[in-house]
Amino acid sequence: MFVYADNAATTKMSKAAINAMMPAFEEYYANPSSLHSTGQAAAEKLFNARQSIAQNLNAEAREIYFTSGGSEADNQAILTAAILGKRKGKTHIVSTAFEHHAVLHTLKKLEKEGFEITLLDVHENGILTADEVQDAIRENTCLVTIMFANNEIGTIQPISEIGTVCKEKGVLFHTDAVQAAGHIKIDVKKMNIDMLSLSAHKFHGPKGAGALYCRKGILLQNLIEGGAQERGKRAGTENLPAILGMAQAFDDACRDIDKNAEYLTALRNRLIDGLSKIPHSVLNGDKNNRLPGNVNMCFEGIEGESLLLLLDMKGIQASSGSACTSGSLDPSHVLLAIGLPHEVAHGSLRLSLSEENTMDEVEYIISTVPEIVEYLRNMSPVWEALTKGEIEHVI
Numbered sequence: 001m002f003v004y005a006d007n008a009a010t011t012k013m014s015k016a017a018i019n020a021m022m023p024a025f026e027e028y029y030a031n032p033s034s035l036h037s038t039g040q041a042a043a044e045k046l047f048n049a050r051q052s053i054a055q056n057l058n059a060e061a062r063e064i065y066f067t068s069g070g071s072e073a074d075n076q077a078i079l080t081a082a083i084l085g086k087r088k089g090k091t092h093i094v095s096t097a098f099e100h101h102a103v104l105h106t107l108k109k110l111e112k113e114g115f116e117i118t119l120l121d122v123h124e125n126g127i128l129t130a131d132e133v134q135d136a137i138r139e140n141t142c143l144v145t146i147m148f149a150n151n152e153i154g155t156i157q158p159i160s161e162i163g164t165v166c167k168e169k170g171v172l173f174h175t176d177a178v179q180a181a182g183h184i185k186i187d188v189k190k191m192n193i194d195m196l197s198l199s200a201h202k203f204h205g206p207k208g209a210g211a212l213y214c215r216k217g218i219l220l221q222n223l224i225e226g227g228a229q230e231r232g233k234r235a236g237t238e239n240l241p242a243i244l245g246m247a248q249a250f251d252d253a254c255r256d257i258d259k260n261a262e263y264l265t266a267l268r269n270r271l272i273d274g275l276s277k278i279p280h281s282v283l284n285g286d287k288n289n290r291l292p293g294n295v296n297m298c299f300e301g302i303e304g305e306s307l308l309l310l311l312d313m314k315g316i317q318a319s320s321g322s323a324c325t326s327g328s329l330d331p332s333h334v335l336l337a338i339g340l341p342h343e344v345a346h347g348s349l350r351l352s353l354s355e356e357n358t359m360d361e362v363e364y365i366i367s368t369v370p371e372i373v374e375y376l377r378n379m380s381p382v383w384e385a386l387t388k389g390e391i392e393h394v395i
Contacts, residue, residue, distance in 0.1 A: 002315045003361040007202075007293060008151055008179060008352035009319055013245070014204035020248035021206065024241035031237055033229065042240055049247035053211055056254040057196070058187040065212045065220065065230045066243055070178035071102035072223065073197035073212035076234075077174045078106045078145055080195070080214070080221040082115060084172075085142020092116045092141045096128060098337035099147050100176055107145075126155030126285035126338050134165045143172045148180035148196075152334040152350055153285035154294025156184065163192030172218070178202055178210075182253030183261070183291055188213055198250075200242065204354075205249035209242035260355045264292035267353050267362050271295045274366030278373055280386075280395045284335060284348065293353035298340060300395040301383035302347045302376040310372045311349075316365055319350045343382070344394050 004012070024045065030038035032046045051061040067073045078093075085091060095107055097119040107117045118136050122128045133144060144166050149156045159175055166173035174195040177186060181196075182203030188196060195218070200209040214220045226235025253260070272283055272295055280300040299307070304320035311318055320332070331345035351365065377383040385391045 001361065001364050003317065003357070003364060005316060005318045005351040005353055005357065005361075005365065007354040008154075008291075008350065010201045010207065011204045011354055012356065013201075013206060014249055014252065016252055017200075017205050017245040017249040021241040021245040024244050028240060032240060033227070033237070045244060046238055046240055049243045052247045052251050054213075056186075056250055057213055058189050059213050060216065062231070063213055063216055065214060065234055066238055067197075067210040067212055067234060068208055068239075069201075069210035070100075070176065070197045070199035071210075073199075073210050074100070074102040074145075074174075074176050075106050076212055076220065076223050077195040077197060077214070078103065078110070078143065079223065080218065081143035081145075081172045081174065082110050083221045084219060086115075088142070090140045090142035092118065092138050094118045094120065094133060094136045094141060094144045094146075096120045096122055096146055096337075098122055098126070098150060098152075098334040099145070100151055100178070103145055103147070103176055104333075122155075122337055124339050125289075126150060126153045126334075127157060127289060130158050130161035130165050133162050134169070137165070137169050137171055141169070141171050143174060145174040145176070148175045148177040148186070149184065149291050150285070150334060151179045152332055153296045153338070154179070154291035154352075155285040156180070156289050156291065159193070160191045166194075167192040179291060182250055183257070183293070185254075185257060188215070194218060200246035200249060203249050203253040205246040206242045209239060209246040211246070256355075261292040263355055264353055264357075267357060267359060268293055268295055270359065271351060271353075271362050271365060274362075275369055278370050280393055281373075282344075282395045284338065284340070291352075293357075295351040295353075297349050297351075298335070298344050298395065299347045299349070299373050300344055300393060301380050301386055302373060304346055304348045306376055307347070307349055307369075307372060310375070311368065314368050314372070316368060319352075320348050341394055 028042040028045050030042045032043040050064045054061045054064045111117050172194045177196050178199045181198035194215045196213040201207040220233045224235045282298050284296040331342050335345035
């Protein structure tokens with residue numbers, strides 16, 4: 001059996017998204033900035049896509065800026081807040097220790113430029129509170145940037161409460177919603193979100209397409225200079241095929257969000273219950289307040305890389321964390337942030353499901369993982385020392 005369980009890294013494109021892209025290759029192929037009729041037909045399609053994405057976020061079309069993906073959107077949002085804040089003498093930014101590296105690396109860059117960064121610790125369950133954010137905000141804070149849902153352990157933050165705190169304090173609030181968009185209902189107005197990042201390939205759209213919501217009244221700063229595309233805020237001819245595919249995929253995901261969440265939650269809970277029976281294993285993050293399709297486990301005494309390779313041989317494709325860092329031998333910064341020791345964090349497994357997965361596939365995972373874990377433990381000198389009592393179990 002073949003099981004694709006790495007949807008947090010990327011999803012398979014939907015047929016609807018592919019079909020939505022085809023006219024942009026064959027009929028609406030002109031530059032949307034061109035004044036002739038073919039260009040204006042492309043411009044109309046571009047506007048319709050912008051309006052569709054905006055409606056699904058309860059935003060206005062003019063508040064949506066198309067990007068190459070979530071990383072670019074994160075960078076533009078954070079650097080915008082930093083530049084605007086610095087003009088007012090505000091050079092303090094609040095975030096968390098387990099953000100995606102697109103956020104953390106941008107903050108590290110700003111730190112070198114004189115900004116002060118506060119990275120809040122998250123609790124063992126992978127969640128922080130709005131009160132903790134409020135306590136971290138200072139008079140010179142220009143931005144709070146906190147991810148909507150974690151890309152590795154799937155925990156969901158209290159975004160509405162955090163947004164309310166930021167609004168009361170007069171501080172810009174950005175959320176990296178790359179993992180949440182299309183899977184959790186988002187209302188940027190009700191949640192008091194000032195800027196939000198999303199990426200198409202996380203909800204069955206194409207790679208290389210994303211969007212940044214930026215509330216009207218915020219002077220968005222350019223990352224890319226050149227033409228006047230995206231109202232002068234993101235130069236370069238728009239990738240109309242990818243944008244149309246993204247808009248279609250996002251519309252489909254938002255339309256079916258309740259149905260998909262109910263289905264995936266059932267699969268997720270069965271997977272958690274099954275894998276939790278493995279001795280000396282632990283679920284990472286809150287059991288319930290997490291993305292519907294996310295399961296992240298650690299198994300003591302093994303290495304995650306070996307587990308992934310053997311699972312792949314059995315037809316199960318998964319990951320040990322973020323795809324952006326899966327080539328690294330270092331343990332996940334997310335797992336370290338929630339308090340796991342290095343030796344346990346090394347034995348992590350992330351299984352991320354989509355609505356295309358089935359209960360039969362989940363049962364196959366449940367029957368396969370314990371066999372591989374036992375096999376690896378029988379080869380592990382660390383496990384031998386644990387079973388002999390030479391070192392103590394952590395899990």
